[in-house]
Amino acid sequence: MYVTYCAGCHGADGSGSGPAATALKTAPTDLTTLSRKHGGAFPTDHVQTVLKFGVENPSHGSQEMPIWGDLMMSLNKTSPNSGQEIHQRIVNLTSYLQQMQK
Numbered sequence: 001m002y003v004t005y006c007a008g009c010h011g012a013d014g015s016g017s018g019p020a021a022t023a024l025k026t027a028p029t030d031l032t033t034l035s036r037k038h039g040g041a042f043p044t045d046h047v048q049t050v051l052k053f054g055v056e057n058p059s060h061g062s063q064e065m066p067i068w069g070d071l072m073m074s075l076n077k078t079s080p081n082s083g084q085e086i087h088q089r090i091v092n093l094t095s096y097l098q099q100m101q102k
Contacts, residue, residue, distance in 0.1 A: 001093050006031075014100045035101040042098045051090045 003012065009024065011017040014031035021028050035042045 001089065002096050006093075014097070031097055032100050032102045034097065042101060044094055044098070047094045047097055048090050051093055 006014075007018050008020045009016075009018045009028040010031050011021070011028075016028040016030040018028065034047065038046075
């Protein structure tokens, strides 16, 4: 998920140096420093909120449909487990970002 939806801007290593970064008006966040920017603790709740609801950042798309929205919402909404599956994708991506902290 990270490679497909995040690495283009944030870079394969999360440093914000992805191939699309130079085309953006605002530099992508260095995802490897999230813990450092939050007093040494990884901001799990904040990251999950961003993944679930988006941010007010034009490069991410609208809050209603962030650029990764098709991934998160691609599950069959009539499935009794779709909410759990979306939540698990968010948890998995959050864990991946936590592992890349400097």
